[in-house]
Amino acid sequence: MRTFTLLALALWLTFGLTTKVHAQYPEWDDPNSLPKWMTPEEELRKHEIGLGFLPTSVPGGPVSNIAEFERMEAVLIRYPLGISLSLVAAMSQHVVVLTIVANQSTQTQATNAFQSAGVNMANVQFLVAGTNSYWTRDYGPWFIANGDDEIAIVDFPYNRPRPLDNAINGHVANFMNVPLFGMNVVHTGGNYMTDGFGISASTDLVWEENGNNQSWVLQQMQNYLGIDTYHVTMDPLGDYIKHIDCWAKFLDVDKILITEVPSSHPRYWAYEQIADYYANQISAYGTPYQVYRVYSPNGQPYTNSLILNHRVYVPIMNSTHDAPALAVYQEAMPGYEVLGFTGSWQSTDALHCRTKGIADKGMLRISHLPLTGIHEYQPHFEIEAEIIPYSGAALYADSLFLIYSANQGTFDTVMMSHVTNHTYAGLLPVSLGDTIVSYYISAADHSGRKETFPLIGPAGARSFEVIQTVLPGDANCDGLINVIDVIATVNSILGNNPEPFCPENADVNGDGVINVIDVVGTVNIILGG
Structure with a gap:
């Protein structure tokens, strides 16, 4: 408009x-x-x-x-x-x-x-x-x-x-x-x-x-x-x-x-x-x-x-x-x-x-609408970008990176993959306890160009805030309450360390202990009890 x-x-x-x-x-x-x-x-x-x-x-x-x-x-x-x-x-x-x-x-x-x-x-x-x-x-x-x-x-x-x-x-x-x-x-x-x-x-x-x-x-x-x-x-x-x-x-x-x-x-x-x-x-x-x-x-x-x-x-x-x-x-x-x-x-x-x-008439241009503001916790956030090599050279598929850090810590890297046309995406992992997540994007092509978004790289990394709202029964943190959450809670009780796992959600009765009572509580939530 x-x-x-x-x-x-x-x-x-x-x-x-x-x-x-x-x-x-x-x-x-x-x-x-x-x-x-x-x-x-x-x-x-x-x-x-x-x-x-x-x-x-x-x-x-x-x-x-x-x-x-x-x-x-x-x-x-x-x-x-x-x-x-x-x-x-x-x-x-x-x-x-x-x-x-x-x-x-x-x-x-x-x-x-x-x-x-x-x-x-x-x-x-x-x-x-x-x-x-x-x-x-x-x-x-x-x-x-x-x-x-x-x-x-x-x-x-x-x-x-x-x-x-x-x-x-x-x-x-x-x-x-x-x-x-x-x-x-x-x-x-x-x-x-x-x-x-x-x-x-x-x-x-x-x-x-x-x-x-x-x-x-x-x-x-x-x-x-x-x-x-x-x-x-x-x-x-x-x-x-x-x-x-x-x-x-x-x-x-x-x-x-x-x-x-x-x-x-x-x-x-x-x-x-x-x-x-x-x-x-x-x-x-x-x-x-x-x-x-x-x-x-x-x-x-x-x-x-x-x-x-x-x-x-x-x-x-x-x-x-x-x-x-x-x-x-x-x-x-x-x-x-x-x-x-x-x-x-x-x-x-x-x-x-x-x-x-x-x-640069052969620029490697990365266009991206950054994730900003406050977001409810989820294990992964999808980050999409349009990456166009105006040189006409092909992108290096193994050099398309989503580079991220949590709580101002060290940067880590995940790959981005092709979605359609010039669009690429990567899943930015977020762990429980991560409150500030920062990231930037890096790409390279066969013309020899290497580029980042933002242009200045890590110094300009974009950031967003993550909050976690307690949702009793949602043990696997996906925003839904179903049998998968029951399995996650049982695995936690058995010491299997399920990932992802939200202990605040698994502790359905709020007594600070995750046990079979919480499993029953989760089942009752699923059944509408």
Whole structure:
């Protein structure tokens, strides 16, 4: 079911007289890139946005939009840079740095600069194409997994009259040799985030730039990206840009980071309304969002970070607020390496705006709806997952594992087996006395990929609580009372140690001793006595 929020409308009605946004652009003196905002000359050419864009047929379903926190094979940047060489060097140690350059001369300049900075050149690839700016986040590709079991790119009309930037997604698709789909919704990557499970979010800029045709936008988002729930809210920042990555970030399917400002801030009410809104929404996991707040008293762009596989690259400002901001990420994302980088950051533009993750086109993707909350004891819980090797390589049948622990103990392993299509399942054993059960999933395929769910592995293991309600007579703990329970109780009395066995249930008369009286009591329950 397609849904969207009317929060933006409600807030504009309440505060419409005081929230008019006035463009206050930072100073710009970089000759190598157009600014984040439209220049006066571009303002006169706004009618050119989307001209010449070629929509395509919709991808074959089901379609799933890939989240930033899923597996990436590369990061897309542009040279001349909008980020530091030290950041390029750091990223190059772990992923390919796909660098857009205009020509061979620029590629030579980039190579020399990268080598001097200690960049791992074995992980550098160049894409020769013209650009108007270095905002690869804003004009770069959005990735989907489609019904043909392939990774593809969804292109869109970039919300700037910048034809070179707007053509980049076609170049990336050709470079990667992946399908390209064209969704005729004017948009920008800085105003979009998705959870990989059919839920996405933007500010109401997306309505404004598409004639406020909300139902049409929602239909396109569903058709091309598989988005069923689209949270479209006001922009609490109240600045010219109206990009959601200036104040919010999905950290996981059920986690969102939102900027916090002092109560004296003129937009304090707006940030709190947004935080309250998300705290009352349900994530794709069926649980309320865990809302984390990062304190930004002077416009520090801490939410404008990049998640790249097992690392988070956070823009910092050489401020006393940097360390607490990094600590928030570490608390929210256990197991990730959180790294801070300085740069020419603004409150409306930072690290995330100038980088774009490139999904692994052969990813081994594990999709799973975690078991959460409180569950009545049972000897086994079935755990199902969809495991798709987008490389086309076969899975290793003997390397599909459900890895679990009880009461924060050591992890143990059971095999998962094929159910149907891409669905696999395993039985997670639970013993009496287990109250907190944690687990994650691991898989490997013949392409050499090994993957886990969650991506970060055991540090992100999902947990649920187990309780045991006494059910007199249910000696074997299966929730039923029948002759099997009589046999289990007799075996216990005889010292045969039946498994599973719930002594609290077998002790029908509650005297603390299991004996023939309890056997008689169980028989009477069966007979309705």
